Amino acid sequence: MRAVIQRVTSANVSVNGDLISAINHGLCVLLSISRNDTQQDMDYMVNKILNIRLFDDEERNRRWAKSVKDRNYEILCISQITLYHTLKGNKPDFHLAMQPDLSRSMFDDFIKQLKSAYIEDKIKEGVFGEYMSVNIQNDGPVTIHLESPLPKVGDNKS
Structure with missing residues (x-):
């Protein structure tokens, strides 16, 4: 799994206006699922998204000290296949991404797992597979690229 995570003051998603x-x-999370991703990848990403310290602790005057959970903030998740692209000349190719039907199921499970691990009504999402307009008011700006770990030698990921 790959994610682009942006710390935001606001974000929204629209479909057809x-x-x-x-x-x-x-946090606004743009998430892509590869054809080799497993439950372990999902567990890793959920844990990192909820616990990555991208917010300040104003009381202690410390930067990078608080997570989205610590601050009781919201998360907007958008499925974005284009994060798993390769270029064939100047044209993007998405053969590394998971097939849409399997990806939809895994994305739904990802959202359920986020809601279960945090506060259900703090997790929002776009519409899988739809052409969306995403408005992001980046805070900082802070943008983090996150990827689930590559398999170790001997793992059955292929």
Whole structure:
């Protein structure tokens, strides 16, 4: 799994001009699922997204000290296949991404796992497979690229 995580003061997603989801302070997560991703990858990403320290602790005057959970902020998750691209000349190719039907199921499971590990109504999402308009008010700006670990020698990921 790959994610681009942006610390935001607000973010929202629309489909055909209709607002689907919106958050205030928190994280906007653009998530892509590879054809080799497993439950272990999902566990890793959920844990990192909820616990990565991208927010300040104003009381102690410390930067990079608080997570989205610590601050009780929201998360907007958007499925984005284009994060698993390769270029064939100047054209993107997405053969490394998981097939849409399997990816949809894994993305749904990812959202369920995030909701279960945090506060259900703090997790928002776009519409899988739809053409979306995503508005992000980046805070900082802070943008982090996150990827689930590569398999170790002997793992059965292929």
